[in-house]
Structures are given as C-alpha cells and as structure tokens.
Amino acid sequence: MIKPFRFLFLTLCFTIAILAVAQYVPPEDPFxxxxxxxxxxxxxxxxxxxxxxxxxxxxxxxxxxxxxxxxSRSLNVGIHDLSLGDCKFFNFSVPSESFRFTVANLExxxxxxxxxxxxxxxIDHFELQHxxxxxxxxxxxxxxxxxxxxxxxxxxxxxxxxxxxxxxxRHVWIEIVRFKRTFTPATxxxxxxxxxxxxxxxxxxxxxxxxxxxxxxxxxxVPANKKEFQTLIKPxxxxxxxxxxxxxxxxxxxxxxxxxxxxxxxxxxxxxxxxFFHNQPTPQASxxxxxxxRACARMGLNCYxxxxxxxxxxGGFWVNQTHPPSSVLGFYLNNLLDESQxxxxx
Amino acid sequence: xxxxxxxxxxxxxxxxxxxxxxxxxxxxxIHMLVFASLIFYGxxxxxxxxxxxxxxxxxxxxxxxxxxxxxxxxxxxxxxxPALALFYYKYLGFFVSSLSGQEVGREGETFxxxxxxxxxxxxxxxxxxxxxxxxxxxxxxxxxxxxFGRFALYIxxxxxxxxxxxxxxQQVASTLSGLTEFRLYPEDVSRAxxxxxxxxxxxxxxxxTLGSYQVAYINQPxxxxxxxxxxxxxxxxxxxxFDFYGYSLIAIGLGQLFGFKFPMNFRLPxxxxxxxxxxxxxxxxxxxxxxxxxxxxxxxxxxYARNILFVFAVCGLWHGAGxxxxxxxxxxxxxxxxxxxxxxxxxxxxxxxxxxLTFGLVSLGWTLFIFDFAGIKAFLLSLIGRSxxxxxxxxxxxxxxxxxxxxxxxxxxxxxxxENLTGNTVAVTVRTIMFAILFAATLLFLDxxxxxxxxxx
Numbered sequence: 001m002i003k004p005f006r007f008l009f010l011t012l013c014f015t016i017a018i019l020a021v022a023q024y025v026p027p028e029d030p031f032x033x034x035x036x037x038x039x040x041x042x043x044x045x046x047x048x049x050x051x052x053x054x055x056x057x058x059x060x061x062x063x064x065x066x067x068x069x070x071x072s073r074s075l076n077v078g079i080h081d082l083s084l085g086d087c088k089f090f091n092f093s094v095p096s097e098s099f100r101f102t103v104a105n106l107e108x109x110x111x112x113x114x115x116x117x118x119x120x121x122x123i124d125h126f127e128l129q130h131x132x133x134x135x136x137x138x139x140x141x142x143x144x145x146x147x148x149x150x151x152x153x154x155x156x157x158x159x160x161x162x163x164x165x166x167x168x169x170r171h172v173w174i175e176i177v178r179f180k181r182t183f184t185p186a187t188x189x190x191x192x193x194x195x196x197x198x199x200x201x202x203x204x205x206x207x208x209x210x211x212x213x214x215x216x217x218x219x220x221x222v223p224a225n226k227k228e229f230q231t232l233i234k235p236x237x238x239x240x241x242x243x244x245x246x247x248x249x250x251x252x253x254x255x256x257x258x259x260x261x262x263x264x265x266x267x268x269x270x271x272x273x274x275x276f277f278h279n280q281p282t283p284q285a286s287x288x289x290x291x292x293x294r295a296c297a298r299m300g301l302n303c304y305x306x307x308x309x310x311x312x313x314x315g316g317f318w319v320n321q322t323h324p325p326s327s328v329l330g331f332y333l334n335n336l337l338d339e340s341q342x343x344x345x346x
Numbered sequence: 347x348x349x350x351x352x353x354x355x356x357x358x359x360x361x362x363x364x365x366x367x368x369x370x371x372x373x374x375x376i377h378m379l380v381f382a383s384l385i386f387y388g389x390x391x392x393x394x395x396x397x398x399x400x401x402x403x404x405x406x407x408x409x410x411x412x413x414x415x416x417x418x419x420x421x422x423x424x425x426x427x428p429a430l431a432l433f434y435y436k437y438l439g440f441f442v443s444s445l446s447g448q449e450v451g452r453e454g455e456t457f458x459x460x461x462x463x464x465x466x467x468x469x470x471x472x473x474x475x476x477x478x479x480x481x482x483x484x485x486x487x488x489x490x491x492x493x494f495g496r497f498a499l500y501i502x503x504x505x506x507x508x509x510x511x512x513x514x515x516q517q518v519a520s521t522l523s524g525l526t527e528f529r530l531y532p533e534d535v536s537r538a539x540x541x542x543x544x545x546x547x548x549x550x551x552x553x554x555t556l557g558s559y560q561v562a563y564i565n566q567p568x569x570x571x572x573x574x575x576x577x578x579x580x581x582x583x584x585x586x587x588f589d590f591y592g593y594s595l596i597a598i599g600l601g602q603l604f605g606f607k608f609p610m611n612f613r614l615p616x617x618x619x620x621x622x623x624x625x626x627x628x629x630x631x632x633x634x635x636x637x638x639x640x641x642x643x644x645x646x647x648x649x650y651a652r653n654i655l656f657v658f659a660v661c662g663l664w665h666g667a668g669x670x671x672x673x674x675x676x677x678x679x680x681x682x683x684x685x686x687x688x689x690x691x692x693x694x695x696x697x698x699x700x701x702x703l704t705f706g707l708v709s710l711g712w713t714l715f716i717f718d719f720a721g722i723k724a725f726l727l728s729l730i731g732r733s734x735x736x737x738x739x740x741x742x743x744x745x746x747x748x749x750x751x752x753x754x755x756x757x758x759x760x761x762x763x764x765e766n767l768t769g770n771t772v773a774v775t776v777r778t779i780m781f782a783i784l785f786a787a788t789l790l791f792l793d794x795x796x797x798x799x800x801x802x803x
C-alpha cells in the first residue's frame with residue numbers, strides 16, 4: 001500500500017530535482033569567450049540562468065567603470081554604441097525585469113564590491129507602468145528581498161497598508177510566475193543538455209543572427225526597412241506603488257553615498273507615441289514621473305525623464321514602440337555620460 | 347476548471363479535501379461538495395452553472411411527485427428542461443444550419459442566430475444522467491427518492507460532472523446516504539493516488555503528446571503521404587483513448603477520496619475481437635445507458651438492424667452536433683450489423699486478426715471526429731496515396747511516441763497497477779517512486795496540456 005506522505009515527499013523531491021536541473025548554470029562563462037566577433041547564442045537559456053551567468057562574469061572581472069542596468073529596452077546597447085574612452089563597460093540588463101530588479105541587483109554587486117563606478121539605470125517609460133518584483137533572482141535572494149519589503153512596509157510611513165498588501169501579493173505572484181516559467185519541459189531539457197554536454201556548452205552564431213557579445217549586450221540584426229508606427233501605444237493602468245518606488249530610489253541614493261555614481265533615465269518611446277504622451281500624459285504616468293523627479297531631487301540623484309525631442313531625427317530601427325534602437329539610446333547615453341565627469345572617459 | 351490544471355491540482359482539490367474532512371463539516375459534507383462542484387463548473391462560465399442548477403431543480407421538483415410513476419406526460423415534463431437546454435446549446439445551430447443549408451462552425455459548437463452560443467462542458471453527460479433518473483423514477487425502479495442535496499450531488503459531483511461515467515442513482519445511493527459518516531482508509535488513499543497519477547499520465551504524457559505530433563497533419567489533410575495519413579489514423583485513435591481513459595481513471599481516483607466507487611468506463615477496448623465487443627468495452631456507461639433507455643424500449647433485438655442503426659445514429663449525435671458524427675454512429679452501426687450477420691466468417695479468423703481488424707476499423711472511424719466532410723475526402727485520398735504531398739512524414743520522435751502509446755495500450759493494465767499491493771515492501775517502494783515520478787513529470791508538462799476531448803460532448 002502506498003503511503004500518502006511518502007508519495008508526496010517523493011513527488012516534492014522529484015519536483016525539486018527537475019527545478020534544479022532546469023536552473024542549472026553551466027560552468028562556462030559565455031561573456032569571457034572571444035571568438036572573432038562571433039556572437040554567443042543564449043536565446044534558449046532561461047532568464048534566471050542568464051542573470052546568474054552575468055553575475056558570475058562580473059564577479060570574475062575587475063570592477064567595471066560603467067554598467068548599464070535595465071531590461072530588453074537597454075540590453076542591446078554595447079561598447080560600439082558608446083564613447084567609452086578607457087572606461088570598462090558591461091551591460092547588466094536582463095530581459096523582462098523592471099526597476100525593482102535593477103535596484104536589488106546593484107545592491108548585490110555593491111555587497112561583493114563589484115558594483116560599477118557609474119551605474120546607468122534604465123527605468124521604463126512611465127506610461128508603461130512596468131513594475132514587477134524580480135523574477136531572475138534565485139530563491140534565497142528573492143525571499144530575502146520579500147522580507148525586506150514587508151519589513152520596510154511596516155516601518156516606513158509613506159508606504160500605505162494597501163501598498164504593503166499589494167507588495168505581499170506581488171511576492172506570492174512572482175513565486176508562481178517563477179515556478180511556471182522555470183518548471184517547463186523546454187527549460188528542463190535545456191538543463192539536461194547543459195548537464196550532459198561534454199564540450200563547450202554555448203554555441204556561436206553569425207553576426208547576422210541574434211546573439212550576445214562579451215560586454216553583456218545583445219546584438220539584434222537590423223532589418224533594412226524602417227518601420228513607421230501608425231498607432232500610439234496603449235498606456236498601462238496604474239501599477240507603480242508610490243511608497244515602494246520612493247523606497248527604491250532611496251536605496252539607490254544610499255548606494256551613491258557609498259561611492260557609486262547613479263544616473264537614472266526614463267526609457268524613451270518611439271517618437272510619435274513619445275511626443276503624444278509628452279504633451280498629454282496619463283494621470284498615473286504624471287504621478288509616477290513627478291514622484292520620480294521629486295525623490296531624485298531630494299536625494300541628490302541624477303535622474304532624466306524621457307523628453308522625446310532628444311530622440312527625434314536620430315534614425316535607427318524601432319522594432320516596436322517601446323524598444324529604442326541601440327544607436328538612438330547609445331547617442332542619448334553618451335550625452336548623459338558627458339555630464340558624469342568620469343576620469344576614464346577623459 | 348479541468349483536472350489537468352495547476353489550479354485544480356494544487357488549490358481546488360486540496361481545499362475541497364480539507365473542507366470535506368474537517369470534523370466540524372461532516373454534517374454538511376453533501377452541501378459542501380455541491381457548492382464545490384458548482385464552483386468547479388461555474389468558474390469557466392456562470393451562465394452554464396446557472397443552467398445546470400436550473401435543470402437540477404426542475405427535474406427534482408417534477409420527479410419528486412409520486413404521480414410521475416407510470417405517467418408519460420410527467421416524464422416528458424421532467425426531461426423537458428434539460429432536453430431543451432441540451433437542444434439549445436448543442437443542437438440548435440446544427441438544426442438551423444441543416445434546415446437552411448448554411449454553414450455553422452465545425453462541430454456545430456457555435457452559431458449566430460441569437461449571438462454566439464458556447465457549448466457548456468459535459469452538457470450531454472449530465473443531461474443523460476438527469477434523463478436516466480427521470481426514466482427510473484417513471485418506471486418506479488428507484489428504491490428511494492433522494493432529498494435535494496443528495497440529488498444535486500448525484501448530478502453535479504465534480505469528478506464525474508463533465509465527462510462521466512454516466513451514473514445511475516442506484517449506483518451511488520448508498521454512498522450518498524452514508525457520506526456524512528464516511529471515513530477514509532489508507533487503502534482508499536493508496537488506490538486513489540494510483541488512479542490519479544496514472545490517469546494524469548495517460549492524458550498529459552501520452553494523449554497530449556500524440557496530439558502535438560498531429561497538428562500539422564490535421565490542418566492539411568489533403569497534403570499528406572499515405573504514411574502520414576496512416577500515422578494520423580492510429581495516433582488519433584490512441585490519443586482519444588488515453589484522453590478519455592485518463593479522465594475516467596482520474597474520476598475514479600477522485601471519487602475514492604470522497605467515498606465514491608465509480609464503475610470502470612473502459613475495459614481494454616482496443617483488445618476487442620469484434621465491433622460489438624468493442625462497445626461493451628468502450629465508454630461502458632454510455633453503452634449501457636443507450637441499451638437500457640433507448641435500445642430496449644425500442645424493442646431490442648426484435649427489429650435488430652433498424653434498432654441498431656437508430657441507436658448508433660443517436661450515439662453519434664450524442665457525441666457531436668454534426669453530420670460527420672451521425673455518419674460515425676451509422677458506420678459503427680454497420681460494423682456491428684456486419685459482424686452480426688457474418689459472425690461465422692468473422693469468428694473463423696484467428697483471434698489476433700479479429701482484434702487487429704476491429705482496432706483498425708474503429709481507428710479509421712475516429713477520423714470522422716477530426717475532419718469535416720471535405721477534410722475526410724481529402725484525408726482518404728491521402729490515405730490511398732492520391733494526394734500531392736506537402737507535409738513531411740512524421741519524424742522519429744513522433745513514431746516513438748506512437749510506439750510508446752501502443753506498448754502502454756496493449757501491455758500495461760492500469761487498474762492492476764493502481765490496485766493495492768500488500769506485503770511486498772520492495773514492490774510497494776518501487777511503485778511509490780514510479781507514481782511520484784509520473785506525477786512530477788505530469789506537472790512538468792501540464793502547461794501545454796489540452797482540454798479533454800470528451801468535454802465538448
């Protein structure tokens with residue numbers, strides 16, 4: 001006769017084993033591989049594993065001068081798009097993540113002494129209200145962050161009870177999402193293939209394909225035709241919890257006090273949508289933007305809102321209305337870097 | 347909600363089990379299960395749950411009166427509302443389109459006369475149960491008339507609500523009477539684990555995998571090689587079997603957890619030696635329902651050929667509102683008649699040939715479930731090599747999937763595996779590990795799992 005608790009325990013063990021395989025991080029460092037400008041294919045890899053590979057690479061390197069933090073909207077910016085002088089650059093961006101991930105990620109690097117001297121941080125355009133808890137962190141880091149969030153929710157006056165409840169639910173939700181994204185046949189079989197592969201785990205792709213460069217950025221081939229967007233983006237409903245948003249900005253201010261120069265910029269929209277929402281922002285975007293500007297000013301951080309006039313006429317291919325071309329973003333970031341007075345750029 | 351969903355396995359089922367076994371709730375177990383069943387059903391559409399509730403109340407109110415016994419008018423009144431609901435949701439589109447000659451959506455699931463009508467899951471199953479109850483009451487064959495709670499639970503109990511087995515009240519009457527005192531024994535839990543794990547594995551790991559291999563072929567029936575068409579015939583045959591059989595095993599396992607012992611709905615149907623035997627092994631509860639409530643009242647064997655063709659046409663129509671389903675039913679009727687009139691010849695064949703022939707003919711028939719008439723014509727041309735091939739043949743993985751399904755279908759006795767072992771510690775440990783692996787693997791593939799095929803019937 002089968003004993004139910006034994007069955008449940010074994011099921012749990014097998015489930016954990018599957019999760020462990022699915023999250024297996026290959027020992028090889030794909031960002032350390034240099035092969036005549038070829039790109040490394042990481043497309044089938046899960047995002048937590050990609051994030052982990054980036055962390056491991058940064059740990060193994062001397063401290064970077066400039067780091068770009070964000071998600072897919074900043075991921076494509078590489079050393080070719082920036083005027084870096086002698087500065088060492090790494091793109092820390094991980095697709096799908098939002099501002100909360102960046103803050104926690106930068107804190108982690110600071111704890112181990114590997115935070116870049118200047119952190120360029122992309123925050124999604126406020127019309128998108130992209131505001132998630134980190135998905136890419138592995139379990140202990142996620143849970144530690146959840147505890148910190150709950151603790152600060154009780155201790156800080158500007159965090160309302162409803163926001164605290166929402167934050168609690170966000171953490172539960174992210175655990176469910178995380179499980180569903182990781183516990184899939186594709187990630188499991190990818191993990192198996194990494195585990196069993198005897199030679200190099202990562203393959204190279206031609207420069208005409210999508211692949212990662214050694215600076216952590218992703219290169220996406222540019223189609224020949226420019227796209228004219230006829231419609232505007234659909235603004236998102238209110239998502240950003242003001243109290244926690246201020247708390248996150250304060251965390252960055254703390255890092256700046258510890259010697260990391262922090263520059264935050266609002267990621268631009270494609271010019272047509274950008275201009276429209278610049279002139280007629282939604283109430284939720286206005287509220288979030290003014291919180292952002294006021295909090296930054298109060299804490300002495302360099303923060304820049306997305307002014308579409310800065311991005312008009314720069315060309316580049318917008319794959320969609322929210323992902324700026326790397327050339328456009330690179331040009332803009334160079335302007336921000338000019339104001340930063342980094343010694344290595346002179 | 348469906349069994350192969352995380353929400354069901356990880357949230358709904360544990361919560362209902364906890365509520366069922368909390369000592370304070372013992373006295374309201376029946377009401378609690380009715381409530382849970384309505385949530386289970388209503389979560390995908392409140393309108394459908396309300397329709398179910400209305401049918402339950404209607405039949406209960408009409409059938410409660412002792413005057414229904416022997417009174418055909420009251421019997422007709424009793425089945426009027428569920429029959430009308432079934433007609434409205436399932437057959438009105440088919441009826442209108444057949445009269446007007448206009449096209450409706452495939453399987454007659456939607457039509458646009460009064461706006462889009464979406465077929466409630468399992469409507470044919472619970473309607474047949476309601477009708478069967480009314481007829482039993484009319485015949486005076488019910489030993490007791492249940493109170494409303496028991497009756498509502500008999501119709502709506504979530505493990506068998508949407509895809510059977512189609513139960514007679516007598517089969518669950520004693521369980522319903524003793525439900526408040528029911529105690530769960532370790533043997534029941536052990537058996538339930540076995541049935542649920544095997545059922546989920548049959549559905550998610552075998553049926554859905556086979557389904558994923560056939561998508562390209564089903565979309566282009568006129569561009570297949572003979573080999574691909576041959577593959578579809580047998581892959582779909584195994585897919586529908588493991589899909590429905592898997593559901594039935596899960597239903598049995600879930601029933602065990604709440605004290606219900608559901609009858610087996612399948613008895614190795616693909617090992618039947620002739621078409622008649624096939625129908626004694628496939629969807630047994632439907633076959634017996636049709637026999638007892640349709641075939642015998644029609645006169646049974648007295649007008650054998652006419653009655654067989656009629657009941658099989660009805661059986662086809664029960665499966666779906668479309669002429670392909672009617673043809674499928676008549677096809678099976680003809681198979682049964684062919685066997686009946688030529689059984690000397692049939693029985694002279696070696697047993698293995700009889701089984702293979704039956705399996706082949708049944709499998710060929712399932713293609714009427716997949717395609718419309720144009721699709722069937724194109725598919726049959728592909729089968730005999732008369733079409734221009736545009737889709738590559740199944741790859742090795744697809745053939746391995748079919749081979750695995752064949753081995754499991756003919757080589758594994760699920761009921762025996764699910765039954766309890768006593769004494770042999772090593773065998774019990776091996777089985778526990780096997781079930782745990784199967785369950786974890788099922789959870790892994792749950793995200794790509796499809797709705798049960800029989801839900802739409």
